[in-house]
Amino acid sequence: MLYRSLLRPLLFKLPPETAHELALHALSHGLGTGLLRRLAGAQTSFAGLRRFGLSFKNPVGVAAGFDKNGLVAPQLAALGFGFVEVGTVTNLPQPGNPRPRLFRLPLDRALVNRQGFNNEGAAALARRLQGSRPDCVLGVNIGKSRAVPIEEATSDYLASFETVRPHADYVTVNVSSPNTPGLRELQRGDLLTELLGALQRRNRELAEKENGRPVPLLVKVAPDLGAGELELIIDAARAAEVAGIIAANTTVSRDGLLTDSQTVAACGEGGLSGAPLRERSTRLVAALRRLTRGALEIVGVGGIFDAEDAWEKICAGAGLVQLYTGFVYSGPGVARRINEGLAALLERHGLRTLDEAVGCRAEEFAPL
Numbered sequence: 112m113l114y115r116s117l118l119r120p121l122l123f124k125l126p127p128e129t130a131h132e133l134a135l136h137a138l139s140h141g142l143g144t145g146l147l148r149r150l151a152g153a154q155t156s157f158a159g160l161r162r163f164g165l166s167f168k169n170p171v172g173v174a175a176g177f178d179k180n181g182l183v184a185p186q187l188a189a190l191g192f193g194f195v196e197v198g199t200v201t202n203l204p205q206p207g208n209p210r211p212r213l214f215r216l217p218l219d220r221a222l223v224n225r226q227g228f229n230n231e232g233a234a235a236l237a238r239r240l241q242g243s244r245p246d247c248v249l250g251v252n253i254g255k256s257r258a259v260p261i262e263e264a265t266s267d268y269l270a271s272f273e274t275v276r277p278h279a280d281y282v283t284v285n286v287s288s289p290n291t292p293g294l295r296e297l298q299r300g301d302l303l304t305e306l307l308g309a310l311q312r313r314n315r316e317l318a319e320k321e322n323g324r325p326v327p328l329l330v331k332v333a334p335d336l337g338a339g340e341l342e343l344i345i346d347a348a349r350a351a352e353v354a355g356i357i358a359a360n361t362t363v364s365r366d367g368l369l370t371d372s373q374t375v376a377a378c379g380e381g382g383l384s385g386a387p388l389r390e391r392s393t394r395l396v397a398a399l400r401r402l403t404r405g406a407l408e409i410v411g412v413g414g415i416f417d418a419e420d421a422w423e424k425i426c427a428g429a430g431l432v433q434l435y436t437g438f439v440y441s442g443p444g445v446a447r448r449i450n451e452g453l454a455a456l457l458e459r460h461g462l463r464t465l466d467e468a469v470g471c472r473a474e475e476f477a478p479l
């Protein structure tokens with residue numbers, strides 16, 4: 112409440128990326144994890160929540176892009192998130208696109224961004240994570256360096272993977288950002304099979320050498336896919352035996368917005384996130400669930416602001432959920448509120464565990 116009535120109006124007076132940097136700065140410098148934990152209040156716990164071999168305190172995570180350089184993962188855990196996905200990082204550090212590259216559409220509770228993987232690089236992230244592990248599951252999201260041609264993408268991803276792997280509980284292969292030219296080509300069946308296969312082979316080789324276990328690999332897909340494309344992605348994911356699919360990244364569509372078209376056009380190109388993405392991403396989650404019949408873990412992301420939104424994704428087939436835009440609009444108490452609400456929804460439906468709800472309504476959502 113305090114966030115929406117007091118803090119958000121102040122932050123929204125600033126350019127969006129400045130507000131974001133200010134929030135990261137406040138989290139990393141001003142506020143200790145102990146204080147944040149006290150401010151966030153008592154956390155709902157979900158006993159026995161296991162996904163791809165990892166234990167989660169709760170199913171609500173921070174989506175990639177919020178903490179690209181891994182500056183505030185412990186603070187995000189203290190705010191009640193069950194997992195944090197840092198990145199996208201690329202093997203080569205890169206500045207991203209020129210500013211402005213992030214825009215708010217408050218009427219639609221949405222954002223448009225074309226940041227273009229601005230990040231300090233995989234090695235800088237690895238160094239930082241060595242010194243500060245969050246008290247929750249930590250994912251690292253890797254993407255292709257802009258300077259590397261698409262034909263050499265595999266070796267570029269492999270280099271990032273090797274750098275971040277020792278610090279990650281899971282690694283996400285991002286092939287779906289709309290802001291790196293040609294990146295989404297990698298979602299094509301043949302290219303994706305090669306990329307995921309190469310990463311999984313290296314993953315297993317390294318684990319064997321260290322007498323350890325391979326890290327779970329996930330692949331993050333775009334919401335702008337047809338049913339045929341989706342089937343090829345699932346084939347590639349299963350061939351490489353990845354642990355799961357994150358659905359979805361931002362959309363290039365501008366359909367159904369309440370904001371006037373001039374304002375939308377003024378934002379220019381980029382990926383749209385937030386409320387307008389909700390239904391599209393839920394339908395993708397449901398389609399994935401129907402096609403995989405539970406063989407792959409699904410992480411639902413897109414337009415989650417409250418417990419009802421998270422519940423919809425879970426009932427469609429998501430074993431875990433993530434949010435970015437909902438965090439910007441709803442503030443630092445969002446994870447706690449969603450988790451409380453999810454526990455209440457479980458009780459209301461007479462269910463004992465979240466697993467009983469996962470995919471229970473997958474058949475009800477419209478096809479893609």
Ligand SMILES: Cc1cc2nc3c(=O)[nH]c(=O)nc-3n(C[C@H](O)[C@H](O)[C@H](O)COP(=O)(O)O)c2cc1C
Nearest residue numbers: 174175176199224359360384385413414434435436
């Ligand atoms: C400003 C911004 C930057 C983002 N950067 C990344 C990124 O670097 N890597 C990635 O995989 N997704 C990125 N995303 C996409 C989010 O992780 C998420 O998939 C998408 O925003 C939909 O969720 P939401 O509606 O909760 O925001 C970004 C989103 C936003 C708004």
